[in-house]
Amino acid sequence: MTSTETTLSSPAEPPQGPAAVADRRRWFALAIVMTAAFMDLVDVTIVNIAIPSIQRDEGASFSQIQWITAGYALAFAAGLITGGRLGDIHGRKRLFLVGIGGFTIASALCGFAANPEMLVASRILQGGMAALMVPQVLSIVHATFPAHERGKVFGLFGAIVGLGAVSGPLLGALLTEWNLFGLEWRPIFLINLPVGIAALILGRRFISESKAPKALKLDLVGVALVTLGLLMLLYPLTRGRELGWPLWGYVSMGGALLVFAALVAYERRKAARDGSPLVELSLFKVKSFAAGIAVQTVFGVGLGIFFLVWTLYMQVGLGWSPLRAGLTGVPFSIAVSAAAGMSVQLLVPRFGRKVLQAGALIMAAGVLLYIWESERYGLSIASWQMALPLVVMGAGMGFIVAPLTDAVLSEVPREHSGSASGLINTVQQMGNALGLGLVSVVFFGEIGDRLTPAQVGPAFVNGFQHALGWVVAVMVAIFLLMFALPKRPAQHVEGAEDAAVGEQESVNPAEGAPVSGSEPALTG
Template identity: 55%
Template sequence: MAISSEQAPPIETEVKLKSAAPATGTGTEGAEAADPKRWAALLVLLVSAFLDMLDGTIANVAAPSMQRSLGAGYSAIQWVLVGYQLAFGLLLILGGRLGDIFGRKRVFLTGVAGFTLSSLAAGIAQEPWQLVVARILQGGFAGVMVPQVLSIIQVTFTNKEKATAFALHGAVGGLAATIGLAAGGLLVQWDLFGLSWRTIFLINVPVGIAGLVYGNKVIRESKAPQSLKLDTVGLLLATAGLLMILFPLLQGRDLGWPTAGFVSMVAGVPVLAAFVAWQRHKIRKDNSPLVALDLFRTRSFSSGLAVNLAFYIGMGMFTIGWTLYMQIGQGWTPMHAGLTSLPFCIGAFLTATSSVMIMVPKWGRKVQQIGAVVLILGLLSYIWVADRYGSEITSWQLALPLLVIGAGFGTVATPLPLIVTSEVPHQDAGSASGLVNTNTQLGFAVGGALISVVFFGGLAGNTAASIDEQVPRLRQELVATASVDPGRADEVVAAYKTCAVDRAGEKDPAITPASCTAPALQDPKVAGVLTGFTKDATGTSFAASFETTLWTFGGITAFVFFLMFAIPQRMRMDEWAQEEAAPDAAPAS
């Protein structure tokens, strides 16, 4: 939504945050009114957020094991992954508003209970359809639970403490995304109690029960101070519009990008426009909209959401491309891939806390812009290392680039929730939190869709180019090692190239293309020679596609750098400004 010049403060104006009201929403200010159990409550909130973020990545690692165990088809396993994401994205806005209306603690605990039960259902599923239904329910309850995390932080903590709380929230996000890769691999590999992949869901059950019991004791109830009603029409319009856009994005590549998908995405735009029009009507009628549109008049909210969306489009591309590069391109085990990603996690953790608690409050958006530059430098260093070492690259050689990328990510991403919600009234904290999370989920979905173009679009061509470079050596090896007649060597090379290119174009990596059963490839000696060449070609081609993804992510990050100029220059807490300002000091710039 456009922001008029009257609505947006000049860029030099310091954005001051309203003092945090107590959880009751009465508007009382001061540290004395702060909830004495708020830090214990934060622990419950962060653990719950961690479980949701963990389940967003951990299932990807365990997908092959699920497929074998349940005898499931590729489409069913895709729905195990996509169903969670879709239900999560569709219910975030509703979940946020439900907290404002019925009480954030009550809705949060309801979400935790549902998430725990659906995790149990997923862990004991005996049929593919049962696992799909359980995952959809799990994503839906996560969509109810997660918005309460940011909104409870917003209304519970004093302005000084919010920076610490948001920093910890950001650090937990980085940890969960990274640990999901390693933990999924470890749990499947260990096969605890013979449960294999089921442990990734069952582990949520005791943690969820503990969260319910402990959370009920330490989280203080809060809701909007004025009486709000649930906007049913707005809910239907928002859900329909988001579904029409998110579903084609999440399933586009697996369905072959049908025309109906593009029609659905285009039609989703006027549906969301109708939703906005209805929200304006609801504001005039009873001031109980599903989304408080006045939030978009606030510069920190609207500009922060724009930066958040653009940045997570790039992150969506990076995380998916990164997983493909490590596990398929390099052939690393899930545990190896997860451990390789630890430097990224360390870099993100170090800058997440310092950027929100120290740097951004003092120097504002400049810190995030420096973080964007650091991120770009990390991407360039990754490209250089991957290009230099090719398919023989090691985790140690990637450690420094990943550390730098993580440091840039933590500096850019972690302050965004604080910036977006900094001027949100307490009565709309849940609605704003739902919008922030929906915005992030939409960014990931768009980034995942762009992978089809940026990564897979060039994979077949990269595979062919890689094999063309192998041809002279491959001919020699076939003749010398496999005793192939020189006249048949070209036939074997052609069959090998066709098989590799066709395999690169398959959506399901478990499928063996018909071209790979060509008679020229069936000789055991020939197969033995081709094994090493196939590994090298796969590593090289996936590295080339991932480099394209990194260049694209770098371009998006550069765009984000300039988009950050729309964010207010300074984001400082009222108390901090009062403590630091001398009696004769000039106003903050």
């Protein structure tokens, strides 16, 4: 539809009316998808706090408890790439609504689970639905906002990431401690119901549909190979410590590499044959995307190590309650949110990738400060004494999360944004799983198997310090990898030009999204 047709169809509106309506719609859409992203981030972390209550109430075995968390993670990671591609093919709005609807239903099934087996099955379903929903968040942002505005949007996204990282444990602690209506742990899942229903209703109204401009087909062989490879890699990493790292686990992880090699070979042939591969390998020819994927993976390793070890250190080593541990993380959450919002809007346009590299060094400095305070105060350390290192770490993380997403996606064509978003989330999950697997070496390996009650505290403090040393090494590796990122995203170099193009775009008032426009490239 042209701008002339738009004016004729709404003669009573002023000339700028449709554009103003479209602008409001896209910000409503952003709020909806960000709420969904926050709901998923909280759900990933909220369960850990409630595990003791679930075990008491359901009589779950240790293996079942492991699967309550591992089942979600495996289904989520295995389905992300497929979920992203389905959005490209069938429409990102459609897949987002299917995903959030299924996620809400699965949350209800978790909350009303009658036994551990039903809870595990519901968590696996919940992870699969999240895999349909989460890739569409970045894809919808990518399709709805022009390049020169995405920096601000990804700043908000980084703030949401920071809030979700720590809000989960705190919210889980509060809901479990309050024991609402005598439901004990169940409200940690049931709280998703009103949020999910509202997002589903509002999403149907305000989110604009977008999909790949050319017809694509779902690559079923690619789906099978990527799912098999991820399960072969992530299952041993998730269960390895519990099972004593059996030989079959190493064989499975080695076999995963062969499956991924077969996937690459097949996807190349698939792309040459009909142009509809599941994984768009051409994306890896883009320097910013390939480098960003590497950074995302390694960053996920560091976060996987830190958050699990940090929780165990406070609740087991120091003997703190879940609520006290959750409240201790509030300064970290605030710092991540503030730094993320500031980094993309104010700092990256002036300093480019130096902001991300500064974030890695600042985060490493915060971890070193945490190690020093842990050594100095030992078991007598207080929550307020942890505030300074947590604020420094949070600021560093905020300088990384939002600009990194911006840099990775800024050169990706719109038709492949779903596939790219799925890859970003997948490698982050792979990094987290690898980090969790390394915890058995860098943390539990330092503690030992049999401890007297008097030995538990000092052993966990020592293990915490040793694990944080590995986190510092990860941050240094990230700093070096970031040299491969472009010096400055093109939307910050050519923002004025992009803005001018954006003003000339026609708007479809029925959908509230640009009809035409070009994607910018990166410089550097």
